[in-house]
Amino acid sequence: MELAKRNGTASNGHHNRNYVLPLTEPEARLLGRETGTSVTVRVRRSDALPVVIRTWDNEDEVLGAVRGVLPHVPQCLVKGAGIAIHTYVEGVPLSSVCGNGKPVDTLLVKALAGLLAQMAQVRRSALPPLPRSWPRNDTDSRAFLRTLALLADEQIRRANWSMFGGLFAALGIPEDAMVRLAERAPVMTRRPYSLLHADLHRDNLIVSYGGHTPLICVDWELATYGDPLHDLATHLVRMRYPESQWDEVIDAWAEAMRGIRPAAVNGLSKDLPHYLAFERAQSVYPDVMRAAHSLLQSFTQKDLDEATEAVSRALVAAAEPLRLRSVPGVREIERALCRWVASRQERDRTGRGPFVHVLGWQADPRLPPSSCFPEVAVREALALEGAAPAGRVFKGTTHLNTVVRVPSTGQSVVVRRRLPDVHRRERSFLSEHAVLRAIEQAPVAVTAPKALALGESYPDDGFAIHTYVGPHDIDRPPNHPVHGLLPHEADGLVDQLCALTRVDYKQLDPVAGERGFYRWLKCQLVALVGELPKKTQQLARQLGLPDAGRLDQILSGQEVSHREPSLLHGDLNPWNLVRRDDPHALTIIDWEMALIGDPLYDLVRHMHLTPTRREIRDRMFNRWERTLPSEYTHDWHRDWQTYARLETVRSAYIDLDRLVTGESLDAPNVRRAVESYAVTLAVAIGSLGLPLRSTANPYLARALV
Numbered sequence: 001m002e003l004a005k006r007n008g009t010a011s012n013g014h015h016n017r018n019y020v021l022p023l024t025e026p027e028a029r030l031l032g033r034e035t036g037t038s039v040t041v042r043v044r045r046s047d048a049l050p051v052v053i054r055t056w057d058n059e060d061e062v063l064g065a066v067r068g069v070l071p072h073v074p075q076c077l078v079k080g081a082g083i084a085i086h087t088y089v090e091g092v093p094l095s096s097v098c099g100n101g102k103p104v105d106t107l108l109v110k111a112l113a114g115l116l117a118q119m120a121q122v123r124r125s126a127l128p129p130l131p132r133s134w135p136r137n138d139t140d141s142r143a144f145l146r147t148l149a150l151l152a153d154e155q156i157r158r159a160n161w162s163m164f165g166g167l168f169a170a171l172g173i174p175e176d177a178m179v180r181l182a183e184r185a186p187v188m189t190r191r192p193y194s195l196l197h198a199d200l201h202r203d204n205l206i207v208s209y210g211g212h213t214p215l216i217c218v219d220w221e222l223a224t225y226g227d228p229l230h231d232l233a234t235h236l237v238r239m240r241y242p243e244s245q246w247d248e249v250i251d252a253w254a255e256a257m258r259g260i261r262p263a264a265v266n267g268l269s270k271d272l273p274h275y276l277a278f279e280r281a282q283s284v285y286p287d288v289m290r291a292a293h294s295l296l297q298s299f300t301q302k303d304l305d306e307a308t309e310a311v312s313r314a315l316v317a318a319a320e321p322l323r324l325r326s327v328p329g330v331r332e333i334e335r336a337l338c339r340w341v342a343s344r345q346e347r348d349r350t351g352r353g354p355f356v357h358v359l360g361w362q363a364d365p366r367l368p369p370s371s372c373f374p375e376v377a378v379r380e381a382l383a384l385e386g387a388a389p390a391g392r393v394f395k396g397t398t399h400l401n402t403v404v405r406v407p408s409t410g411q412s413v414v415v416r417r418r419l420p421d422v423h424r425r426e427r428s429f430l431s432e433h434a435v436l437r438a439i440e441q442a443p444v445a446v447t448a449p450k451a452l453a454l455g456e457s458y459p460d461d462g463f464a465i466h467t468y469v470g471p472h473d474i475d476r477p478p479n480h481p482v483h484g485l486l487p488h489e490a491d492g493l494v495d496q497l498c499a500l501t502r503v504d505y506k507q508l509d510p511v512a513g514e515r516g517f518y519r520w521l522k523c524q525l526v527a528l529v530g531e532l533p534k535k536t537q538q539l540a541r542q543l544g545l546p547d548a549g550r551l552d553q554i555l556s557g558q559e560v561s562h563r564e565p566s567l568l569h570g571d572l573n574p575w576n577l578v579r580r581d582d583p584h585a586l587t588i589i590d591w592e593m594a595l596i597g598d599p600l601y602d603l604v605r606h607m608h609l610t611p612t613r614r615e616i617r618d619r620m621f622n623r624w625e626r627t628l629p630s631e632y633t634h635d636w637h638r639d640w641q642t643y644a645r646l647e648t649v650r651s652a653y654i655d656l657d658r659l660v661t662g663e664s665l666d667a668p669n670v671r672r673a674v675e676s677y678a679v680t681l682a683v684a685i686g687s688l689g690l691p692l693r694s695t696a697n698p699y700l701a702r703a704l705v
Contacts, residue, residue, distance in 0.1 A: 020038055022036050041085050049290065051290065053151045059084065063075060074086035089218055093205065098202065104249075107214070110252050116232065122194070127195060135226075144193070148282075152278075152285070168285075170395070172326060172395060194225070195225055200238070232250070233279050284322070288314055290310075292340050311333050311337065312330060326663065329420065332419055338461070342457075373406075378453045391475055396575070402414065402415045412474050413468050414466050430509065433464060434508055444503055447586070447588065449589055478578045485612070490620050493585070493606070494627065498624065509596050512597075517598045535660055545685065551688075560638075560643070565597055575667075576590040600633070600643065658670055
């Protein structure tokens with residue numbers, strides 16, 4: 001293969017480097033060609049990511065089968081390990097005369113449709129054997145779509161998951177997205193299978209110099225055998241036609257196909273959207289990976305902006321077919337890409353390389369350095385963060401949490417990043433790092449993470465590093481009591497809530513602890529309702545929920561007794577409790593909603609957020625009352641339901657806003673809350689003493705979910 005080492009006209013595709021070279025006299029003699037004849041040397045790119053579905057390994061066998069129907073396609077002259085020499089197709093790529101996004105001339109559109117239709121004439125017996133996983137019935141369109149989705153998962157997603165899984169998790173794409181897409185494959189019209197090019201875009205179409213054959217298809221390595229509607233869908237998307245030309249292309253394809261294989265047009269308008277959805281869904285993987293990988297070659301702000309935009313486009317396009325609950329904003333995407341790049345780029349010890357600013361960080365003076373976690377450990381944690389596998393990346397309501405093991409200390413830690421484009425309606429009142437330090441310094445039996453570091457990394461991306469409290473094997477996910485607490489866990493949680501009363505809250509908020517905690521809570525809720533977006537407020541009224549002024553009037557008629565205040569967690573949902581094998585049973589994490597107030601409220605809010613059987617509820621209340629002095633517990637029998645009603649009303653507004661805005665829907669606690677919104681709404685309206693509006697659509701709340 002000495003020919004491949006010579007200089008010649010070169011072009012890079014996604015999968016091959018193509019060199020156009022004239023044959024020398026000895027080479028021409030070996031290949032049976034005339035001296036000076038141009039050939040295309042195709043060299044498989046060793047640096048190419050596996051981002052395509054391949055049905056067959058040998059392109060030359062496909063070309064041999066196609067040649068009888070489309071005689072002008074390239075011919076494979078010889079092949080070796082990773083190298084093939086093809087006849088050269090005279091002409092210019094369509095992309096060089098008609099770029100992406102520009103309309104294609106009507107005559108060329110008809111010629112293209114004719115090419116796609118002619119492929120149906122290639123006999124299956126002439127093609128290489130199909131994989132064992134292929135549908136047995138060669139008219140089953142649904143089975144073919146399912147096969148495509150499963151192959152995309154196997155050959156694209158799984159093949160790259162070790163390198164890119166953490167990035168996809170940070171972007172909100174679940175590991176089983178393509179498998180779920182395959183399971184949702186709809187019933188479709190049966191169409192006879194045929195040979196498909198499967199990658200017919202402007203770079204793979206040669207406009208010939210002669211008028212006899214205006215267009216010639218090249219690059220057949222992704223060819224497959226199946227529903228011809230799939231070929232039309234991939235062609236429509238990858239050709240980047242302007243939207244105004246889609247109908248013309250579809251009509252031309254249908255007309256051409258009717259003349260050769262009329263049954264292939266059956267169900268066209270109904271089923272084409274399913275293949276278009278698949279194309280957009282599977283494209284999110286190569287588009288994201290190529291964008292991220294490109295930053296390893298060059299990392300300027302312009303490069304980062306372009307990669308961020310490419311990822312954003314891919315996520316938006318894939319959101320509906322993959323049923324992504326939310327799409328991250330530009331800042332979140334940019335930061336995820338930076339962390340991924342930083343974790344893979346070799347450290348530049350000279351301090352002059354282009355990636356130095358990505359790897360740097362600045363300490364936050366509000367948290368003094370921890371003696372057990374020095375600056376070098378912080379750098380190690382940040383360098384490992386972006387390379388963490390998907391199973392160690394957890395996306396919550398407002399934070400992205402990544403678990404890493406730091407070599408220099410042997411510690412497992414969690415790097416917490418606030419999601420930049422998420423706006424939590426409920427306010428935070430205390431700094432999480434200060435709360436964790438106060439608990440650490442107090443002689444109390446409360447199991448919580450330790451705050452090790454606080455700072456900011458490029459680009460303006462704040463972080464906190466906490467000790468990790470999940471399993472010792474960090475590749476195993478944490479175990480949360482999502483279905484409710486076991487008896488010994490209920491006891492352990494009550495004991496920890498009681499221990500919080502002995503934390504000196506004055507160091508966190510010197511003016512906290514005044515009377516009127518319930519009134520303050522009520523005012524916070526009324527203010528939250530008044531600040532909801534207009535669209536949410538309008539829908540709330542339609543569902544029968546009162547506006548802020550009327551809510552204030554209703555809630556002002558209720559009051560609770562004053563109890564001694566203490567430090568509260570404020571958000572004891574099951575995902576903020578980690579099961580462990582010790583007397584405490586549970587570790588309490590995610591303290592960003594901590595506040596100072598009535599200890600009864602923390603217990604009641606936990607029961608609102610967590611499935612709690614009556615016997616567990618009674619057990620917790622009784623143990624709590626027995627453990628604490630009466631100044632913390634008196635009149636709880638009368639007051640707990642007042643707090644419970646307040647929390648139900650709060651959920652009715654907050655969960656509605658999440659459904660309207662789509663924020664945080666991929667967080668498990670939010671997902672569970674919105675799935676039961678119809679019940680929450682009915683209970684909230686009843687607790688406010690309001691009738692269900694007769695004008696309200698009784699199915700509206702259900703339709704929201």
